[in-house]
Amino acid sequence: MSKPLIGINTDFRSANQNSTEFAYVAAGYFDAITQAGGLPVLIPPYDNESDLEHLLARLDGVLLIGGADLDPRRDGWMLHPTVRLQDPRRESSDRMLIRLIAEHRMPVLGIGAGMQLINVSQGGNLMLHIPEDMPSALPHLDPLDPEHRHTLQLASGSIMDRVYGDGELRVNSMHHMAVDEIAPGFQVTARCPDGIVEAIESTMEDWFAFGTQFHPEASTASALDMRIFEEFITGVEIARGVTPAVHNLVAA
Numbered sequence: 001m002s003k004p005l006i007g008i009n010t011d012f013r014s015a016n017q018n019s020t021e022f023a024y025v026a027a028g029y030f031d032a033i034t035q036a037g038g039l040p041v042l043i044p045p046y047d048n049e050s051d052l053e054h055l056l057a058r059l060d061g062v063l064l065i066g067g068a069d070l071d072p073r074r075d076g077w078m079l080h081p082t083v084r085l086q087d088p089r090r091e092s093s094d095r096m097l098i099r100l101i102a103e104h105r106m107p108v109l110g111i112g113a114g115m116q117l118i119n120v121s122q123g124g125n126l127m128l129h130i131p132e133d134m135p136s137a138l139p140h141l142d143p144l145d146p147e148h149r150h151t152l153q154l155a156s157g158s159i160m161d162r163v164y165g166d167g168e169l170r171v172n173s174m175h176h177m178a179v180d181e182i183a184p185g186f187q188v189t190a191r192c193p194d195g196i197v198e199a200i201e202s203t204m205e206d207w208f209a210f211g212t213q214f215h216p217e218a219s220t221a222s223a224l225d226m227r228i229f230e231e232f233i234t235g236v237e238i239a240r241g242v243t244p245a246v247h248n249l250v251a252a
């Protein structure tokens with residue numbers, strides 16, 4: 001069986017006086033998919049739903065990347081002064097993308113803003129600025145320190161638990177928003193000791209979907225973070241019917 005085709009959405013920057021418009025993506029995303037045994041396929045912003053649906057029919061899973069902030073007004077909230085918006089062309093495409101992924105129950109891994117998009121698209125919501133919404137929280141973003149990290153507490157039996165197991169776990173952190181109310185059909189599987197959500201996972205039998213607020217693809221990631229992508233590819237292969245699901249093996 002050929003390697004799974006994994007779509008990766010892209011960030012977008014509108015034209016300015018010095019530059020034309022660009023779609024772009026950090027190499028860590030597609031390098032991690034390659035290293036984990038998938039074939040990365042970049043997905044530029046789409047505005048035609050039928051075209052995007054035809055593309056997704058040829059893919060086995062999707063990785064949703066991080067980036068600037070989702071526009072809270074699209075979810076019925078007020079804009080917050082600390083919000084630094086994604087380019088609207090990217091966000092409109094991504095919201096159509098996650099809706100189609102959910103409708104077709106495509107395997108999906110969301111990272112950073114990608115995890116936040118999964119949560120809001122499925123009926124959850126976000127804290128718009130952690131220092132205001134949870135003043136007691138630890139720092140989750142240090143513009144002067146790209147290496148900023150914090151520890152995690154994991155839910156037993158989750159993907160995160162399978163990847164990281166026992167022992168102290170420190171992950172990178174570069175966000176000022178966070179999952180607040182978890183979407184129906186999902187569970188929180190990792191939190192920072194201050195309570196901030198750091199990973200979510202689908203509880204639905206028919207949808208392999210999970211997300212991390214931290215960035216396992218980043219240059220600041222640890223070698224063990226690569227296991228997140230391996231778990232994702234394994235889940236994709238199970239969904240494809242290539243790898244029997246563990247419960248199937250048990251049944252056999």
Ligand SMILES: N[C@@H](CCC(=O)NCCCC(=O)O)C(=O)O
Pocket residue numbers: 026065066067068069070111112113114116174175176177178
């Ligand atoms: N903007 C949101 C999501 C955080 C996020 O995805 N950070 C990644 C920054 C690096 C990149 O652009 O990939 C928040 O701040 O909560």
